[in-house]
Structure formats: C-alpha cells, structure tokens
Amino acid sequence: MEFTLLWAALTGVAGLYGALWLMGRRDTSLCVRDLWDAAITAAVVGLAVGRIVAMVRGGVNPLTNPGDILLVRAGVDTVGATLAALAALAWVLRADLAEQLDGLAPAALAGIAGWHGGCLFRDACLGTPSDLPWAWAQSGSDITRHPVELYAALAFLLAATGLFRLRLRYPPPGVVAGLGLAVAGVVRLATEPLRPSLLDGPTAWYAAAAVLGGATAAWSWQRSRAGQRRPDGPLQ
Amino acid sequence: MRRVVIAVCLAVAAAACGGSDDVGDVGLLPEITPDELQTLIADTDRPLVLNVWASWCIPCRSEAPLLRTAHEQFGDEVRFVGLDVRDNQSDARAFLNEFDLAGFEHYFDQSGAAQGSLGAGGVPLTLFYRADGSLFELHFGVIDERTLALNLDEIGR
Numbered sequence: 001m002e003f004t005l006l007w008a009a010l011t012g013v014a015g016l017y018g019a020l021w022l023m024g025r026r027d028t029s030l031c032v033r034d035l036w037d038a039a040i041t042a043a044v045v046g047l048a049v050g051r052i053v054a055m056v057r058g059g060v061n062p063l064t065n066p067g068d069i070l071l072v073r074a075g076v077d078t079v080g081a082t083l084a085a086l087a088a089l090a091w092v093l094r095a096d097l098a099e100q101l102d103g104l105a106p107a108a109l110a111g112i113a114g115w116h117g118g119c120l121f122r123d124a125c126l127g128t129p130s131d132l133p134w135a136w137a138q139s140g141s142d143i144t145r146h147p148v149e150l151y152a153a154l155a156f157l158l159a160a161t162g163l164f165r166l167r168l169r170y171p172p173p174g175v176v177a178g179l180g181l182a183v184a185g186v187v188r189l190a191t192e193p194l195r196p197s198l199l200d201g202p203t204a205w206y207a208a209a210a211v212l213g214g215a216t217a218a219w220s221w222q223r224s225r226a227g228q229r230r231p232d233g234p235l236q
Numbered sequence: 237m238r239r240v241v242i243a244v245c246l247a248v249a250a251a252a253c254g255g256s257d258d259v260g261d262v263g264l265l266p267e268i269t270p271d272e273l274q275t276l277i278a279d280t281d282r283p284l285v286l287n288v289w290a291s292w293c294i295p296c297r298s299e300a301p302l303l304r305t306a307h308e309q310f311g312d313e314v315r316f317v318g319l320d321v322r323d324n325q326s327d328a329r330a331f332l333n334e335f336d337l338a339g340f341e342h343y344f345d346q347s348g349a350a351q352g353s354l355g356a357g358g359v360p361l362t363l364f365y366r367a368d369g370s371l372f373e374l375h376f377g378v379i380d381e382r383t384l385a386l387n388l389d390e391i392g393r
Contacts, residue, residue, distance in 0.1 A: 028347045055298070058298070058300075058301030058302065059301045059335065060297060060300075060301065065297060065298075066295065067294050067295060068295075068297060068298050071294070071295055071298045071378055073295075073377065073378045073380060074295065074298030074299055074302075074378045074380065075302070075380055075381060111240060124382060124383060124386075125356060126386060126387075128389075129389075138373075138386075138390060140372055141372070141390055143390060157299070175337075195382060195385075196382065196385035196386045196388075197381065197382070197385050198302065198305050198309060198381050198384060198385045198388075199305065199381060200304055
C-alpha cells in the first residue's frame, strides 16, 4: 500500500488550516471554524465528483464499479472537482457568499500550494526537460527536468500572501474571491505546458476561470465605487 | 415523486447489470514462462512498458483506459505488453474486450511464476524498460496520468 498521496493531501490541508488560523488572528471578523467546515465540505464533494467524472471520461461505469470511486490515485478530473467544490461552497456559504468567499480565498490558495508542494512526498515534482540550473533528474535518469509542481506551489503561496494582505484592507466584497479564482486559473494555465500529459489538458477551463475571476473582481470593485458615488435620495 | 424514485432505481439496476462477459474478437491469451518473459524483455528493440494486471483487480480496471490512451499515442515508439496473472481466460478476454485493450500484446500467467521472475508481487504493477532491456522504473499500484506520461517520456528518449 502506498500512502504518498495521503501525505500530499495532508500538506494541502495543513496549508489551508495554517492560513485560516493566521487570518483568524489578524482579522477578527472571520469565523474560522465556519470557513474550515465549508472548505472541508467543498474538498470532499469536489474529490468525489472529480473522481466520478474521471471514471466516466475513462469509460468506467461508476454504477457498476462503485468501489473505484475510492481509488483517487487513478485520477480525479480537475475541472469536475473544481466546479463541484465551488458549487458546494456557494451552497454552504450562501447566507453571506461574497464576504465568506473573500475570507476563504487566500487560505484556499495556501491549501493548493500545500497540495502542489506535497509532490516532494510523492516524488512527482518533475515536468518537461530543462537545462536550467535548478532543474533536476529522476533517480536513474540523466535528463534534468522542470520541478513544475514546486513552481506552482511557490506561485500559489505568493498569491495567497498577496490576497491575505489585500483582505486585511477590506476591499469591496467579491474582489478577493474573484482575484483568487483568476490567480488560480493563471497559475495552472502557465504551468500546464511544463507537465507531461497524455490527455488534452483543461487549459480552456483554466483560461475561463482566469477571465471569470478577473471579471468578478472588476465588477465587484466597480459596483462598490458606483454605490459610493450615488447621491442620497431626496428627503421625505 | 414515487415514480421518479422507481425510475431512478430501475435505471441504476439496469446500469449495474450492464457488465458483460462478452469476449468479442479477443482470442486466447498465450501462456508465458518466466524464461520467455525475461527473453521478451531482454530482446526488445524498443522501449517497453509491462503492465501486470488481472480481471478481478479493481484498480486495474481504473487504470485500463489510461493505458489504452497511452498505447494509442505511443504505440509506434514504445512496446506495450500486458501480463495477466492468476486469472482465467474467459474473464481476462472479457476484460480486454470491455476496455478495448486487445490492441497490444498480452500474455497469460495463471500460476504467477512469470510475474515472480520480475521480483515484484501484487497487481497492478507497471514496469518501464529502456530499449536496451534495462529496468528504468517499477511502479506499484494504480498509475496516474502524469506518472505514466513522465516515464514514457523518459524511456522514449
């Protein structure tokens, strides 16, 4: 039995929880426990749906092979998992969606950074060949490669830090969450060409996430500014 | 509401009964001895991927579509060989037919002796050999897309 994937998942959860804990210390308006519950719910829903989508795409019937759903090592469809996780989040946090998503976005990016950094446990950091000084080779090979998962981890960590600092300045609701989605799409889009792949990568979806996130952030910001400029109505 | 529930239950039951023992055009898998397997590996003129599987192995079912895709993409440059262990012919042939895996070579190892000569037990197992017959990587358990793509890239260079 192999537990390397479990270690990578634990790294992701540690990143998420650590970031939420840090944010809760600096921003008392956040209910860390609620955000933690929402994030874990979304992660579980996303994982299950992503696994089922991967099975269907691979030609395996989830109804005739229900045990396969637990075999996450066989593959999880990123797009299906992300959409399901976002839908679950929207449902769980529906009472105050924009504010809560703003609180969760930096921690979510930190969690994704942890997941990518977990490649060190899985011995799965390497991508396409490279001669750059920091590239390294698989054991038994002399072909040096991009440590692409560490690139992604670093980018997500930087983005999480930036969004955390932005969140502390209380921008209009929806801005931090929108930027978080945009950054996630851009980072995946930028690193995808460096990953060896057999299937068509979901690059169009990453681009759509980047555009949608950016548009949401811009719209939230614009809406807030328009609200501030609106003159008071006549006194009754 | 009750009608919807009944319809859903029937659909689920129909789908669950959809599993087939149809072997299609898949012929009997040739048996292979440990010596023959070692000769096959040593005499390969191309990089070789050896996948050890069985029709009763649930994880093998999960990785089967990925191996089919890999064979479709790399079949010209890399030799794909399947080793069916501790299985029976009819289930093995139905498995190959179901996942459309008959496109590459498969051998039958009912006793598991040929697998034993590889020095590793359990299924699934995927071994990557360079064109000179030397073992590059032995992957235990279900293989994921990235790992398969990376190792194919390594042995193919």
